[in-house]
Amino acid sequence: MSRLIVRPSAPLSGEVTISGAKNSALKLMAACVLAEGRYVLRNVPAISDVEYMCALLEAMGMQTRRREDGALEIIRGSQVIPEAPYELVERMRASSAVLGPLLAAMGEARVAMPGGDDFGARPIDMHLQGLEALGAEFTLSHGMIHARAERLVGTEVVLDYPSVGATENLLMAAVLAEGRTTVRNAAREPEIADLGAFLNRMGGQILGAGSSVVTIDGVSDLRAVEHTVIPDRIEVATFLSVLGVAGGELTLQHVRPDHLDLLIEKLGAMGIRISPEPDGLWAMASGRPRPTNVATLPYPGLATDYLPLLVALQCFNTGTSYATENVFSGRFRYVGELARMGAQVRVDGHHLVIDGVERLSGAPVRALDIRAGAALVVAALGADGETIIADAHHLDRGYEGLTDRLSAIGVQIERLD
Ligand code: EPU
Numbered sequence: 001m002s003r004l005i006v007r008p009s010a011p012l013s014g015e016v017t018i019s020g021a022k023n024s025a026l027k028l029m030a031a032c033v034l035a036e037g038r039y040v041l042r043n044v045p046a047i048s049d050v051e052y053m054c055a056l057l058e059a060m061g062m063q064t065r066r067r068e069d070g071a072l073e074i075i076r077g078s079q080v081i082p083e084a085p086y087e088l089v090e091r092m093r094a095s096s097a098v099l100g101p102l103l104a105a106m107g108e109a110r111v112a113m114p115g116g117d118d119f120g121a122r123p124i125d126m127h128l129q130g131l132e133a134l135g136a137e138f139t140l141s142h143g144m145i146h147a148r149a150e151r152l153v154g155t156e157v158v159l160d161y162p163s164v165g166a167t168e169n170l171l172m173a174a175v176l177a178e179g180r181t182t183v184r185n186a187a188r189e190p191e192i193a194d195l196g197a198f199l200n201r202m203g204g205q206i207l208g209a210g211s212s213v214v215t216i217d218g219v220s221d222l223r224a225v226e227h228t229v230i231p232d233r234i235e236v237a238t239f240l241s242v243l244g245v246a247g248g249e250l251t252l253q254h255v256r257p258d259h260l261d262l263l264i265e266k267l268g269a270m271g272i273r274i275s276p277e278p279d280g281l282w283a284m285a286s287g288r289p290r291p292t293n294v295a296t297l298p299y300p301g302l303a304t305d306y307l308p309l310l311v312a313l314q315c316f317n318t319g320t321s322y323a324t325e326n327v328f329s330g331r332f333r334y335v336g337e338l339a340r341m342g343a344q345v346r347v348d349g350h351h352l353v354i355d356g357v358e359r360l361s362g363a364p365v366r367a368l369d370i371r372a373g374a375a376l377v378v379a380a381l382g383a384d385g386e387t388i389i390a391d392a393h394h395l396d397r398g399y400e401g402l403t404d405r406l407s408a409i410g411v412q413i414e415r416l417d
Contacts, residue, residue, distance in 0.1 A: 006380035011248035020229035030097035037224025086112035100169035120330035126166035154179035295324035308375035317356030334372035370398035
C-alpha cells in the first residue's frame with residue numbers, strides 16, 4: 001500500500017515546472033482514434049491515467065510509445081477494435097471519451113457504461129443524447145453500451161448543462177459527420193479549446209471551441225498530427241495552495257495565467273501575492289489566509305477540481321469562510337479526512353462552513369481520489385507532527401513525480417511503497 005509521509009516544512013522556495021494538462025492529454029489521445037497515421041503529443045504528463053489511456057488504445061489495436069525526448073507517439077493503423085472493456089473504463093472514467101471518435105471513425109462502439117464514483121452518480125446521458133441527435137443508436141446490455149451509426153449527420157445540439165465530457169465527445173463525433181453541427185451551451189474549459197485546436201490541426205473545421213457555441217463543419221478526412229498539450233491549471237492550484245499553507249516564495253513555470261483568472265483573484269483575496277511572469281507566475285505567501293468564500297462553477301467559474309485544495313487552505317483561515325460545490329453532487333468525502341486532522345469544517349448540503357484554526361494535527365488519513373489526496377498534502381503542511389496519507393496511488397493518476405517536485409521546493413515529504 002503506497003503512503004506519503006508529510007512533515008511540517010520550512011517556508012518554500014524555488015521553481016516548479018507545471019506539467020501538461022491531464023484532462024486535455026487524455027482527450028487528445030482518444031481523438032487519435034479518428035484518423036490513421038502517427039501522432040506525436042508533447043507535454044503529456046507521465047501519470048497513471050495516461051498509462052491507462054495507452055492501455056485502452058493498445059487494447060483497441062493502436063500502438064503507443066514514450067520517445068526519448070519525452071513525447072508520446074501514438075500509431076493508429078487502418079483498423080481499430082471499437083471496444084472499451086469494463087476493466088479499463090472502471091479504472092478510468094475518461095475512457096468513455098473514445099465513444100464519439102469510435103462512432104465517427106468506425107461507425108460503431110462498444111463501451112462499458114461507467115458507474116458512479118466518489119463524486120456521486122456521474123451519468124453520461126448528455127453524451128448519449130447528443131450523439132443520438134447526430135444519428136447514433138444505442139442499446140445497453142450486460143453493462144456495455146453498443147453504439148451504431150451508419151452515418152452521422154450534423155445537427156443542432158443544446159446541452160442541458162455545459163458538460164466537459166459531453167462537449168468533447170460531440171466535437172470528436174461531429175468533426176467527421178455530414179454537414180454542420182452546432183453545440184449550444186457547450187463547456188468552455190481551456191481543455192476543450194485545446195481539443196478543438198488539435199482537431200483543426202488534423203483537418204477539422206471547428207469554430208468556437210472554448211466558447212459556449214461551437215460550430216463544427218464535418219469533413220470527410222482527417223490526418224495524424226503533432227501537438228503540444230496546454231499546461232495543467234489544477235497543478236498550478238495545487239502548488240499555490242501548498243505555498244499558501246507552508247509560506248515562502250515560488251516561481252511556477254509553463255503556466256497560462258489567462259486560464260487562471262478567478263483562481264488568482266481568490267488566492268489574492270486570501271493574501272497570496274501572485275504576479276504573472278513570461279510563461280509563468282511568481283507567488284509569495286506568509287501568515288494565515290484571510291477568510292474567503294469560494295464556489296465552483298463550470299469554466300470560467302472556479303473549477304470543482306480546485307475546491308478540495310482551497311478548502312484545505314481555508315482550514316487555516318483567520319475567521320470563518322464558506323465553500324460551495326455546484327458541479328458534482330457528492331464531492332465532500334475528503335472533509336472527514338480533514339476532520340481527523342482537527343479541521344473545523346461543517347457540511348451543510350452542498351456548502352461547507354470552515355472555521356479556521358491556527359494549526360492542524362498530523363494523523364493517519366486516506367487519499368480518496370486525486371484532488372482529495374492533494375488536499376491532504378496541503379493540510380499536512382500546517383499540521384503538527386507527521387501526517388501519513390494512505391492510498392497515495394490516487395495522486396499518481398494526476399500528478400507526475402509529485403513527491404520529488406515538492407521535495408525540491410522544501411516540502412518534507414517521503415513516499416513509502
Ligand atoms: N453530467 C450529467 N450527465 C452527463 C454528463 C455530466 O449529469 O451526461 C453531470 C455530472 O454528473 C456532473 C456535471 O454534469 O455533475 C459535470 O460533469 P462534466 O461532464 O462536466 O465532467 P466530466 O467530463 O465527467 C471532467 C474532468 C473532471 C472535472 C470535470 C468538471 C476529465 C477526465 N475529467 O469530468 O476532472 O472535475 O470535468 O470540470 O476531464 C479530475 O481531474 O480529477 C477530474 C475529476
